[in-house]
Amino acid sequence: MYILDTILPHISYSKSSLPFAKATFSVLAYDTRKIRVGDDSLFFALVQQRDGHRFIAEAYEKGVRSFVISDTAFDISPYPEANFIWVADTLRALQQIATFHRNHFSIPIIGITGSNGKTIVKTWLHQLISEEYNCYQSPKSYNSQLGVALSLWNLTSEHQIALIEAGVSKVGEMDILEEMIQPTIGICTSIGPAHQEGFDSITQKLEEKWKLFKSVKTVVAPSTVLEDVLNKYPNCTTWGRDRTDDLQLLGQHRDKNNTILELFYKEQAFSLTVPFIDKASIDNVMTCTLVMLTLGYATDVIKLRILGLRPLEMRLQLKKGKHNNSIIDDTYSNDLASLQIALDFLAQQNQGEVRKLILSDFEGEEWTKSSVSKLADLLNVQPLNQIILVGNRLKGVKAHLTVPSLLFESTDALLDSLQQLNLTDSVLLLKGGRKFELERVSRLLVEKSHDTILEINLKALENNLSQYRSCLKNGVRIMAMVKAFSYGSGSFEIANVLQFNKVDYLTVAFVDEGAELRRAGITLPIMVLSPHEGTFEDMLLYRLEPEIYSLRILKAFVSFLEERKIEAYPIHLKLDTGMHRLGFMTDEIQEALTTICANPTVRVATVFSHLAGAGSEALKSFTTGQIGLFEYMVAKIESTLGYTVIKHICNTSGIVHHPEAHYDMVRLGIGAYGFDMAPNGLQLEDVGRLKTTITQIKQLSKTETVGYDRKGVLQRDSRIATVKIGYADGYDRRLGNGVGNMVINGRSVPTVGNICMDMCMLDVTDIDVAEGDEVLVFPNMSEIARSIGTIPYELLTGISSRVKRVYFYE
Numbered sequence: 181m182y183i184l185d186t187i188l189p190h191i192s193y194s195k196s197s198l199p200f201a202k203a204t205f206s207v208l209a210y211d212t213r214k215i216r217v218g219d220d221s222l223f224f225a226l227v228q229q230r231d232g233h234r235f236i237a238e239a240y241e242k243g244v245r246s247f248v249i250s251d252t253a254f255d256i257s258p259y260p261e262a263n264f265i266w267v268a269d270t271l272r273a274l275q276q277i278a279t280f281h282r283n284h285f286s287i288p289i290i291g292i293t294g295s296n297g298k299t300i301v302k303t304w305l306h307q308l309i310s311e312e313y314n315c316y317q318s319p320k321s322y323n324s325q326l327g328v329a330l331s332l333w334n335l336t337s338e339h340q341i342a343l344i345e346a347g348v349s350k351v352g353e354m355d356i357l358e359e360m361i362q363p364t365i366g367i368c369t370s371i372g373p374a375h376q377e378g379f380d381s382i383t384q385k386l387e388e389k390w391k392l393f394k395s396v397k398t399v400v401a402p403s404t405v406l407e408d409v410l411n412k413y414p415n416c417t418t419w420g421r422d423r424t425d426d427l428q429l430l431g432q433h434r435d436k437n438n439t440i441l442e443l444f445y446k447e448q449a450f451s452l453t454v455p456f457i458d459k460a461s462i463d464n465v466m467t468c469t470l471v472m473l474t475l476g477y478a479t480d481v482i483k484l485r486i487l488g489l490r491p492l493e494m495r496l497q498l499k500k501g502k503h504n505n506s507i508i509d510d511t512y513s514n515d516l517a518s519l520q521i522a523l524d525f526l527a528q529q530n531q532g533e534v535r536k537l538i539l540s541d542f543e544g545e546e547w548t549k550s551s552v553s554k555l556a557d558l559l560n561v562q563p564l565n566q567i568i569l570v571g572n573r574l575k576g577v578k579a580h581l582t583v584p585s586l587l588f589e590s591t592d593a594l595l596d597s598l599q600q601l602n603l604t605d606s607v608l609l610l611k612g613g614r615k616f617e618l619e620r621v622s623r624l625l626v627e628k629s630h631d632t633i634l635e636i637n638l639k640a641l642e643n644n645l646s647q648y649r650s651c652l653k654n655g656v657r658i659m660a661m662v663k664a665f666s667y668g669s670g671s672f673e674i675a676n677v678l679q680f681n682k683v684d685y686l687t688v689a690f691v692d693e694g695a696e697l698r699r700a701g702i703t704l705p706i707m708v709l710s711p712h713e714g715t716f717e718d719m720l721l722y723r724l725e726p727e728i729y730s731l732r733i734l735k736a737f738v739s740f741l742e743e744r745k746i747e748a749y750p751i752h753l754k755l756d757t758g759m760h761r762l763g764f765m766t767d768e769i770q771e772a773l774t775t776i777c778a779n780p781t782v783r784v785a786t787v788f789s790h791l792a793g794a795g796s797e798a799l800k801s802f803t804t805g806q807i808g809l810f811e812y813m814v815a816k817i818e819s820t821l822g823y824t825v826i827k828h829i830c831n832t833s834g835i836v837h838h839p840e841a842h843y844d845m846v847r848l849g850i851g852a853y854g855f856d857m858a859p860n861g862l863q864l865e866d867v868g869r870l871k872t873t874i875t876q877i878k879q880l881s882k883t884e885t886v887g888y889d890r891k892g893v894l895q896r897d898s899r900i901a902t903v904k905i906g907y908a909d910g911y912d913r914r915l916g917n918g919v920g921n922m923v924i925n926g927r928s929v930p931t932v933g934n935i936c937m938d939m940c941m942l943d944v945t946d947i948d949v950a951e952g953d954e955v956l957v958f959p960n961m962s963e964i965a966r967s968i969g970t971i972p973y974e975l976l977t978g979i980s981s982r983v984k985r986v987y988f989y990e
């Protein structure tokens with residue numbers, strides 16, 4: 181906890197207005213949606229994504245009384261009880277406060293950077309050394325300019341060592357991260373082509389990353405990243421296959437699902453059994469081993485701990501539960517920072533009225549009076565109906581809870597009583613450390629799955645949304661298209677995230693899709709693209725707003741409303757400016773307007789049209805023509821109606837390619853899910869990843885054939901893997917016979933023979949795989965779509981509903 185005026189000397193501020201200079205704070209807030217106890221927060225009006233100044237009123241409403249802002253013209257008079265500090269750059273000020281906080285600690289701080297593997301190395305190290313140290317790790321992948329600052333803020337005097345992840349995407353960023361973290365030990369995991377966009381060359385990227393190590397004593401790195409520049413970095417401790425490496429890899433071989441490594445360190449040879457077979461995991465184990473050696477661990481301790489490593493499920497997953505529950509599964513690690521993130525995610529869920537938390541004890545850390553009250557304070561302000569605690573050491577916490585709670589001494593005790601707890605119709609957050617194995621609870625609560633799953637990354641959805649948002653002028657609204665089961669990605673799970681991220685409208689194709697969203701607690705206005713007369717009743721019941729595209733549907737809707745004496749029901753007028761699908765043509769609009777003006781039953785909420793080739797350079801003049809016709813028709817509509825309406829015409833590609841036509845709102849579709857058919861400079865992330873597993877592997881001689889009609893003719897003795905996905909799951913039959921390819925352990929393999937209904941076969945002759953290995957089905961959606969003459973839209977929406985959707989947020 182800090183007193184406001186004591187931090188002033190540590191930030192570069194230009195002026196201040198501090199009527200309550202002795203106010204205290206312990207939370208750095210920047211997102212009003214996440215504020216639970218306002219009066220304990222110092223709010224930063226960040227401007228990187230959305231202008232934070234616009235949310236000051238809301239923050240004030242929630243009790244925040246101290247603000248750091250940059251807008252010198254901001255009118256503070258409506259906030260008489262608040263403190264204001266003006267700075268040139270609010271993010272910079274937040275970083276300065278984090279640095280000030282970090283400077284209170286003289287513990288070893290391990291700074292981790294690299295292109296791949298940062299989060300895994302961090303989490304594994306935490307697992308490997310937690311028995312000896314009260315070890316802090318930055319939560320999830322909080323490694324950005326903001327994430328690092330927030331990570332450091334959570335350091336407390338009880339921690340004995342800290343692992344902080346640092347990620348950079350362009351030149352210049354690392355200096356600031358270094359200034360904040362001031363690591364005493366450095367780790368570089370790898371330097372690869374990932375995130376290359378912001379750099380001219382790998383060397384430049386390496387140099388940028390190395391800025392993190394400006395004043396460390398030791399840097400642990402693979403010698404391959406340094407190659408000829410190694411001598412530039414004398415404080416390096418390296419691992420690799422060279423004699424000169426401090427930790428030398430003499431050899432390795434596979435034994436079932438393990439890899440045995442023969443190693444040499446300081447004149448001592450030893451071997452390690454690693455419970456993984458893929459190269460990335462081996463690399464990460466090498467890094468972790470060398471760090472442990474550097475910290476002085478004995479090889480037999482290292483051996484034992486490495487053997488106990490498990491694959492990472494650091495993901496916070498949202499799954500469909502039995503008994504109408506939703507399960508948020510975050511059972512991999514537990515500490516205050518990641519608990520906070522999981523609770524925020526829980527608060528976002530609207531699909532059940534009742535929210536419950538199952539929480540295990542934290543690992544390692546001793547509970548002190550202050551950490552007990554910190555946890556209790558955090559829990560008491562959450563929208564929770566019940567808390568179920570696991571672990572006797574949480575007794576002290578239970579005594580401080582105001583929410584109804586239960587305590588079980590162990591996971592086994594909880595499992596014994598699970599039936600009696602009556603967990604139905606709720607959203608359940610399972611949050612626990614690895615040792616507590618809450619995944620055993622999760623397994624009982626979650627609906628059984630078919631082995632093929634579509635993983636939906638909700639964080640990627642948020643990222644894509646903010647990428648498109650950054651293309652819009654202030655005040656332009658976003659209508660998010662969630663038709664066709666959100667392009668195959670889910671319904672309320674996606675809509676909850678969009679609602680939380682304050683899009684303005686949602687759009688579905690049919691009334692029943694909209695009804696499902698309403699039943700799941702979505703309150704945003706929802707437009708329906710293809711309403712018809714039989715569904716008007718439900719439309720009203722669920723407060724859905726129709727697209728009106730013809731005189732017939734207009735008249736039908738108006739008379740339906742008249743019978744019920746309803747007034748000013750919002751409708752959306754669709755104009756046909758050249759797409760020639762649905763909508764009023766120029767010569768039909770007058771009659772529509774006459775009907776609307778004569779009927780107080782409806783009110784035009786928005787007027788819109790659809791571009792036929794928004795992303796196409798070749799169709800540019802056609803698009804310009806559509807836009808011109810739209811403006812002409814809109815002008816006529818507004819003057820006849822006598823009021824202004826919200827206007828919109830751009831879909832995803834229109835947003836990027838026709839900024840002149842954003843008007844009042846844009847309709848974001850496929851781009852939100854990570855695809856944009858026209859090239860653009862945005863950094864989109866795939867939201868969906870379709871995954872399956874290998875059911876069987878067989879060795880066949882070159883005289884054999886594979887699959888129906890003997891179409892899979894082998895050219896050589898081959899190893900063939902059967903995977904559990906077929907055309908009934910949405911794996912198009914045209915992808916058979918080598919047209920499609922999937923990725924296993926990072927390697928691409930072609931299909932063999934015809935695709936079957938529930939399965940297909942892959943040629944895995946050239947790679948090291950085992951039954952049960954995970955298979956990525958669409959490694960490159962756009963390219964695969966093109967190879968069979970279709971578009972990602974069709975592949976995405978074609979993924980069958982029997983493929984379970986698993987949502988995660990990391």
Ligand SMILES: *Cc1c(COP(=O)(O)O)cnc(C)c1O
Nearest residue numbers: 661790831832833847848849850
């Ligand atoms: C589907 C749809 C969109 C979104 O298109 P994307 O290309 O996916 O962005 C926009 N407007 C209308 C009317 C649509 O039907």
